[in-house]
Amino acid sequence: MTINKDKSRFDMTLGETLRSQGISRRSFLKFCAATASMMAMSPAMIPKIAHALESARRPSVIWLSFQECTGCTESLTRAHTATIESLIFDYISLDYHHTLMAASGHGAEDARKAAMEENFGKYLLVVDGSIPMGNPGYSTIAGISNYDMLMETAKGAAAIIAVGTCATYGGIPHANPNPTGAVSVGELIKDKPIINVPGCPPIPVVITGVLTHFLTFGTIPELDHIGRPKVFYGQSIHDRCYRRPFYDKGLFAETFDDEGARKGWCLYKLGCKGPTTYNACATTKWNNGTSFPIESGHPCLGCSEPDFWDGGGFYKALSMPTENITKTAIYTAAGAVAAGVALGAMNKSKKNSATKAHNKTTIDDLEK
Amino acid sequence: MSSSTVVPFNIQNGDEMTQNVKPLLHEIKHALDSLIETGKSTIIDLRSIPLAPGEEDKILNTLGQGEVKAQLNALGLSEVNETQYAGVWTVTHYNDEDQIISRFIEVTTMPEILCSQTEDIMAAYSRLAITLDDIVEDNLETN
Numbered sequence: 001m002t003i004n005k006d007k008s009r010f011d012m013t014l015g016e017t018l019r020s021q022g023i024s025r026r027s028f029l030k031f032c033a034a035t036a037s038m039m040a041m042s043p044a045m046i047p048k049i050a051h052a053l054e055s056a057r058r059p060s061v062i063w064l065s066f067q068e069c070t071g072c073t074e075s076l077t078r079a080h081t082a083t084i085e086s087l088i089f090d091y092i093s094l095d096y097h098h099t100l101m102a103a104s105g106h107g108a109e110d111a112r113k114a115a116m117e118e119n120f121g122k123y124l125l126v127v128d129g130s131i132p133m134g135n136p137g138y139s140t141i142a143g144i145s146n147y148d149m150l151m152e153t154a155k156g157a158a159a160i161i162a163v164g165t166c167a168t169y170g171g172i173p174h175a176n177p178n179p180t181g182a183v184s185v186g187e188l189i190k191d192k193p194i195i196n197v198p199g200c201p202p203i204p205v206v207i208t209g210v211l212t213h214f215l216t217f218g219t220i221p222e223l224d225h226i227g228r229p230k231v232f233y234g235q236s237i238h239d240r241c242y243r244r245p246f247y248d249k250g251l252f253a254e255t256f257d258d259e260g261a262r263k264g265w266c267l268y269k270l271g272c273k274g275p276t277t278y279n280a281c282a283t284t285k286w287n288n289g290t291s292f293p294i295e296s297g298h299p300c301l302g303c304s305e306p307d308f309w310d311g312g313g314f315y316k317a318l319s320m321p322t323e324n325i326t327k328t329a330i331y332t333a334a335g336a337v338a339a340g341v342a343l344g345a346m347n348k349s350k351k352n353s354a355t356k357a358h359n360k361t362t363i364d365d366l367e368k
Numbered sequence: 369m370s371s372s373t374v375v376p377f378n379i380q381n382g383d384e385m386t387q388n389v390k391p392l393l394h395e396i397k398h399a400l401d402s403l404i405e406t407g408k409s410t411i412i413d414l415r416s417i418p419l420a421p422g423e424e425d426k427i428l429n430t431l432g433q434g435e436v437k438a439q440l441n442a443l444g445l446s447e448v449n450e451t452q453y454a455g456v457w458t459v460t461h462y463n464d465e466d467q468i469i470s471r472f473i474e475v476t477t478m479p480e481i482l483c484s485q486t487e488d489i490m491a492a493y494s495r496l497a498i499t500l501d502d503i504v505e506d507n508l509e510t511n
Contacts, residue, residue, distance in 0.1 A: 015487075019487070019491065023443065024442060024485070024488045024491075025485035025486075025487040025488050026440065026442045026481060026484075026485050026488060027442035027443040029480065029481055029485070030440075030442050030443055030446060030461050030481060031443065033459075033461060033470055033472065033481070034461055034469045034470040036413070037413050037415045037416070037469075037470035037472075038415075038469075038470070042413075043411035043412070043413050043472060044411070046411075240418050241418065242418050242419060242420040242421075242423075243420075244418070245387060264420075282418060283415060283416065283418065284415075289415070289467070289468060289469070290467075295421070
């Protein structure tokens with residue numbers, strides 16, 4: 001294949017770009033095999049991925065970070081330096097990411113606006129962090145409120161990828177009592193396709209996998225009822241967990257240092273949220289496939305689910321009441337008919353107590 | 369934690385964990401039968417199956433090592449081994465940091481990744497032609 005040296009990087013296909021960098025087609029096939037594996041696709045899809053990616057054009061990506069901890073960017077950039085997945089990131093044109101870009105201030109904002117104008121209707125918008133609706137001043141970039149920047153940038157996006165639980169469902173900023181009025185991207189944008197990639201943080205290859213899917217097929221992947229790609233979030237942690245046979249046999253760790261824990265039994269009774277959590281941790285795993293929390297002996301926290309932070313306790317088993325057991329018994333005693341009222345009362349009570357218990361941290365506290 | 373601290377952690381291994389080892393080996397047997405009868409190749413992605421620590425090793429140990437052992441240097445190392453069962457190959461891809469990024473069992477006469485690719489052959493032709501031109505030019509200058 002001859003590469004047209006006059007072509008700019010924007011005009012070249014991914015296949016041409018890779019070969020111009022001296023990357024062989026055999027290497028590219030290896031990349032496609034790894035991609036099919038991480039996207040849980042049948043190995044029979046490898047030739048199709050190769051064909052589609054080879055002819056894909058370089059997309060412009062604008063990445064906005066709002067109320068977030070930068071953990072999602074850390075997850076993406078730290079875990080995958082110099083790996084095969086980084087090919088995708090070398091290939092895309094990341095035109096704006098205020099944490100990673102060299103430009104700052106007006107230069108950075110000019111880059112965002114230039115990318116929007118040049119690629120209107122075609123660029124991918126990636127968002128991490130929630131958007132504060134309580135007061136625009138809670139989080140601003142270059143004097144622009146998060147809300148205004150999101151609405152302005154979303155107008156010309158082909159699709160939006162909400163990365164991390166903050167952007168997808170509000171996350172920790174949205175946790176009770178939600179002091180900033182944090183909301184998710186999906187609560188504000190209704191006229192664009194939104195792909196939710198939750199997790200605190202999401203698994204890096206899930207982020208790259210969604211980008212790869214968009215490049216490969218030119219469409220967004222099939223999503224579940226809360227906007228997550230089914231290919232990564234289609235099955236519960238519990239269903240794919242290698243400790244599942246112990247659950248089926250009724251063998252549970254009761255504490256973190258008992259015989260069951262040492263033998264690797266199911267962590268359900270220690271509060272594992274695997275049965276109600278949909279994510280790819282059990283198969284894709286973390287740190288380049290080394291392990292995942294349950295494999296390290298810790299229950300799943302359920303971080304890819306809405307309101308996981310307000311679930312009532314990371315170490316309380318799912319079938320047990322998440323509130324104080326005595327209080328639950330009192331409410332239950334009111335009778336089955338009153339159960340709904342009791343739950344409502346409990347929720348109200350929980351909200352009030354959470355509000356009361358919310359003490360402001362002072363400089364003195366930090367210096368203790 | 370000091371480096372000498374030993375954490376007593378003894379995960380059970382073998383079929384007691386996921387019970388996926390034997391079915392997978394049977395799947396390989398059926399794939400081999402299909403290769404014999406129809407010539408159809410099969411690829412099994414080991415990452416797509418829940419396996420407990422030690423179970424993947426158990427599968428690989430059962431398959432063993434055969435006559436062919438190849439290494440590729442393509443965006444990191446790749447190892448392609450024919451197992452002791454001819455037609456059953458293991459293909460393991462590593463990244464630049466020598467971490468496994470994918471592992472497949474291929475039931476085929478020759479894994480595709482080992483074959484020279486048309487695009488690479490074309491590029492090789494161009495490179496060889498340039499090299500020969502340079503040699504001719506050098507000879508002319510010398511003479």
